[in-house]
Amino acid sequence: MTKKYKKLFDLSGKVAIVTGSSRGIGASIAEALAEFGASVVLSSRSKEAVDEVANKIQENGYDAMACECHVGEEDHLKNLIDTTLKKYDKIDILVNNAGINPVFDRLENADEKLFNKIMDINVKAAFKLSNMAMKHMKNNKSGSIINISSVEGQKPDKGLGVYSISKAAISMLTKSQAKEWGKYGIRSNAICPGLIKTKLSSALWQNEEMLELWLKDLPIRKAAEPEEISGIAVYLASEASSYTTGETFNVDGGYMIN
Numbered sequence: 001m002t003k004k005y006k007k008l009f010d011l012s013g014k015v016a017i018v019t020g021s022s023r024g025i026g027a028s029i030a031e032a033l034a035e036f037g038a039s040v041v042l043s044s045r046s047k048e049a050v051d052e053v054a055n056k057i058q059e060n061g062y063d064a065m066a067c068e069c070h071v072g073e074e075d076h077l078k079n080l081i082d083t084t085l086k087k088y089d090k091i092d093i094l095v096n097n098a099g100i101n102p103v104f105d106r107l108e109n110a111d112e113k114l115f116n117k118i119m120d121i122n123v124k125a126a127f128k129l130s131n132m133a134m135k136h137m138k139n140n141k142s143g144s145i146i147n148i149s150s151v152e153g154q155k156p157d158k159g160l161g162v163y164s165i166s167k168a169a170i171s172m173l174t175k176s177q178a179k180e181w182g183k184y185g186i187r188s189n190a191i192c193p194g195l196i197k198t199k200l201s202s203a204l205w206q207n208e209e210m211l212e213l214w215l216k217d218l219p220i221r222k223a224a225e226p227e228e229i230s231g232i233a234v235y236l237a238s239e240a241s242s243y244t245t246g247e248t249f250n251v252d253g254g255y256m257i258n
Helices: 024-035 047-057 074-088 111-142 160-184 207-213 229-238
Strands: 015-016 038-042 064-068 093-098 144-150 186-193 248-251
Touching: 015 024, 015 229, 024 038, 024 229, 038 047, 038 074, 047 064, 064 074, 064 160, 074 111, 074 160, 074 186, 093 111, 093 229, 111 144, 111 160, 111 186, 144 160, 144 229, 160 186, 186 229, 229 248
Parallel strands: 015 038, 015 093, 038 064, 093 144, 144 186, 186 248
Antiparallel strands: none
């Protein structure tokens, strides 16, 4: 019996870039893509941290390399693309995961410097890097862009206003990419995680009182591990999702039901 459907998820021969992949969701996605056969280029501001994850992937018998990249610096983005092409000669998958939320405060207290910093890292970097990768995907007449958004971009909480604005922009960027680049064989989809145990959300899930309030009305009454995002990423990177584009997938334990 042929394994017709198992092959749909096979990423052998594919080349993937994952930003912000030194830990958390990015690292888990990078590990999963590699396990399904992709050659993965991991990137982070910290070369030492991203080297550690890349080495772990290599030790498990998969193909990976690390590249230092501050996504807020355009020359770093160009170097990430150039490094990938020099090593692998193509780009099939781009995961825009790098993001920040440096403040928990009300909108009226957010100055322009803070606003620009969040938008530069969370939105502009994904916009720029996608445009750079798109040129090479277009030549290959195929490609998958996976943008990591957030449920906060759909239903904001107090104190996360600017972050929520940036993630809402990512969701619309995804739709615009899908609309314009589908004719080139490029698909673009977004993943919106809910409460995941990462450094970014540690102020919430490490505080038992705050965590209990969050989980009270959540159908799946737990915070997720980063690995619980990797399955949907593999799907969106693979031929299993060949007819899926412009979509936003909530992976949130039922948060958006309420």
